[in-house]
Amino acid sequence: SYPFVDNGGGTIAVIAFVGAVEDNREILTETAFLSLQVPMDFHSMYRPLSIQDGVVLVNCNGVVIYADDMADSILHMCGQHGAITGTNIYNTRLDLTGAKKALSQATGLTDDVTFGEAVVSRRVIPILQRGKVRRVISILTERTELHRKEEELMVKTSVIKEIHHRVKNNLQTIASLLRMQMRRTTSEEARDVLKESLNRILSISLVHETLSHHDEENIDISDVAQKLLGLLAHSLVSKDCHVETEFSGEILPLPSDAATSLALVLNELITNAIIHGFEGRSQGxxxxxxxxxxxxxxxLVCDDGVGMAQAPVDTGRKHLGMAIVRTLIEKDLQGAIAFDDGMPEGTVVTIRFPLPERGE
Known part of the structure; x- marks a missing residue:
């Protein structure tokens, strides 16, 4: 181990060698010392090395003065022939190390490059002295297989997002058909039933629309709930009643199936609150x-309406809505729901359900 000292003689860093490195000790020690004086602009490029990283050192003339075994293996895989150490980077048209650009522009770079079928990540750091490049550190990582898997994942993600988009479009087509049927029916009861079905379909459609814009299958239920609240409040509130909506939610990611169940639950609760809780009132x-x-x-879903005890008694439709709510919460979410009187009036609905463990 060798200490590095500042101008005052204090130790500011230590470099340690493990294994047979006697031949390269002086080059590595000097490079480590020079790298400590690198301008602050390049500090973000300094990160710990892994066993998959290969290190190449190139001097100001473009000569490779050091390449470890991993770098040697990566460069040969990319088409470099013969010994690496001692070669001049300007004698080949390929800039495998990225040092040509670093020497000419005195700037670092981080990129992924493809050589044949090989994909290599490069982190190239120039060491400057008085504005000129003294040495270049090139860190190479072979990631061909990882790159292939990332491309496959991107394709699968795009397909899944497209499926959600098409499902959303299909559901909105069904919603349009229901709206046409609503306009043609003369029965008020039939119109109410169609409207309830329409809102349930739109609730599911909202989940798929959200999923079509996300790369993950987990979505924020708060985002869905806030959009659903605005959608239903706009479509259900009558002209004779002004309903103020309030929303408070922290980010709560859930799997798509759980989010769909909760969207349906919230649809029923919001619908009941607006239609039954505020019936006969001018505001709420x-x-x-x-x-x-x-x-x-x-x-928590809270309203300051008439309360459940005084709400108008509906026929089987209201009981169907509550049956849907309880089934979804208890069976799909393994949760519980409670209805309580608000203070001083209204209804407070409390839903509790276990959250999936992180990573599920």
Whole structure:
């Protein structure tokens, strides 16, 4: 181990060699010392090395003065022939190390390059003294297989997003057909049933629309809930009643199936609050709160309407909506739901459900 000292004689760094490095010790020690004086512009490029990284050192004349075994293997795989150390980078048209650009422009670079079928990540750091490049450190990492898997993943992700987009379009087509049927029917009861079905379809469509814009299968239920609240409030509130909506939610990512179930649950609860809770009133407030409570998700739907005890008694449709809510929460989400009176009036609906462990 060798210490590096500042102008005052204090040790500021230590370089340690392990193994047979006697032949290259002086070059490596000098490079390490020079790299400590690198301008701040390049400090972001300094990161720990792994066993998959190969290191190449090139002097100001373009001569390779050092290449470790991993770098030697990577360069030969990319088409370099013969010994690496001692060669001049300007004697070949390929800039495998990236040092040509670093020497000519006195700037570092980080990129992925393809040589034949090989894909190599490069991190090229010039060491400057008085504005001129004294030496170039080139760190090479072979990532052909990883690159191939990333491309496959990108293709699969694009296909999945396209599927969600098409499902969303199909659901919106069905919603359009229901709207046409609503306009043609003369039965008020049939119109209400079609409108309820329409809102349920739009709730599912909203989840697929969100998924079509995300790279992951997990989506933020708060984002879906906020959009759903605005959508239903706009379509359901009558002209005779002004309903103020409030939303408070922290980011709560959930799998798509759980998000779909909760979207349907929220659709039923918001619909009931607007249609039944504020019936006969000129104004009201409807709020949704979503947050994490330990390993449990917590959703509160609150209104200051007439309350469940005084809400108009509906026929089987209202009971169907509540049956849907309980089934989705208890069976699909393994959660629980509670209905309580608001203070001083209205209804508070509390939903609790276990959150999936991170990584699921």
């Amino acid at each position: 407030t409807l709020s949704i709160t979503i947050r994490r409570d330990g390993d449990t998700g917590l959703i």
